[in-house]
Amino acid sequence: MNEAPLLRAQDVRKTYRLGRVDVPVLSGVDLDVQEGEWLAIVGSSGSGKSTLLHLLGGLDRVDANSGPITFLGEDLRAFSPARENRYRNRDVGFVFQFYHLLPELTVLENAMIPALVGLGRLQFAQEKKAITERAATLLTDFGLSHRLKHRSSELSGGERQRVAIARALINRPRVLLADEPTGNLDVKTGHGILDLIASRHGTGTTVVMVTHDQAIAARASRQIHLADGRAESAH
Ligand SMILES: Nc1ncnc2c1ncn2[C@@H]1O[C@H](COP(=O)(O)OP(=O)(O)OP(=O)(O)O)[C@@H](O)[C@H]1O
Numbered sequence: 001m002n003e004a005p006l007l008r009a010q011d012v013r014k015t016y017r018l019g020r021v022d023v024p025v026l027s028g029v030d031l032d033v034q035e036g037e038w039l040a041i042v043g044s045s046g047s048g049k050s051t052l053l054h055l056l057g058g059l060d061r062v063d064a065n066s067g068p069i070t071f072l073g074e075d076l077r078a079f080s081p082a083r084e085n086r087y088r089n090r091d092v093g094f095v096f097q098f099y100h101l102l103p104e105l106t107v108l109e110n111a112m113i114p115a116l117v118g119l120g121r122l123q124f125a126q127e128k129k130a131i132t133e134r135a136a137t138l139l140t141d142f143g144l145s146h147r148l149k150h151r152s153s154e155l156s157g158g159e160r161q162r163v164a165i166a167r168a169l170i171n172r173p174r175v176l177l178a179d180e181p182t183g184n185l186d187v188k189t190g191h192g193i194l195d196l197i198a199s200r201h202g203t204g205t206t207v208v209m210v211t212h213d214q215a216i217a218a219r220a221s222r223q224i225h226l227a228d229g230r231a232e233s234a235h
């Protein structure tokens with residue numbers, strides 16, 4: 001039996017410390033993400049959606065008294081530093097709530113970054129061409145072929161979001177974690193972004209998407225609701 005879910009959170013706890021005040025955000029979240037599903041995490045502003053997604057992506061740590069987050073049965077806390085880097089960079093693709101593109105770099109360069117991280121000089125020389133082609137193909141699929149050489153600071157919000165998603169997918173991650181991928185966009189542009197996510201999901205990528213918008217959440221195959229520090233099935 002090797003049926004561990006792709007991602008599992010068990011009694012996950014996270015408290016922020018603001019000065020001397022503890023701000024509990026997650027107080028016992030249980031969640032399974034099965035390989036191949038498209039899960040939406042919904043909840044009001046401040047309910048901890050970004051916090052949970054960052055924890056799932058290995059970008060932040062759970063509290064000392066928290067239960068584990070496991071990836072294919074392995075506790076993220078048990079990862080070596082090298083395994084942790086590989087998890088963040090290869091197993092998971094992360095789309096941040098506010099894009100986090102590097103404004104001075106071109107669209108093409110931004111999308112290539114995760115594939116270049118950690119390469120030695122020789123590997124870099126050997127692989128740069130293939131990575132450039134992979135990024136260009138992905139960006140072209142995303143309708144950005146005419147923007148490859150533009151700086152990301154010159155793009156519209158919808159274009160930036162597409163670059164951010166291309167960057168998250170460049171290493172062909174098992175799971176795409178997307179934080180409000182349509183949050184800053186008009187409805188039509190937002191649904192265009194969702195079409196891109198849907199097509200990736202259609203090719204087998206697991207998707208976990210945060211949103212506060214019911215119409216957006218409805219495109220996922222399952223929804224959970226975050227409230228009072230816990231996750232509940234939304235159906
Ligand atoms: N680095 C931090 N330090 C202190 N408090 C934080 C930090 N990050 C988040 N918080 C607090 O944790 C709570 C949850 O924040 P989080 O960003 O996870 O919410 P969210 O559900 O993503 O909200 P939104 O829908 O507005 O993006 C908020 O009350 C926030 O103020």
Ligand SMILES: [Mg+2]
Nearest residue numbers: 049050051097
């Ligand atoms: Mg958020």
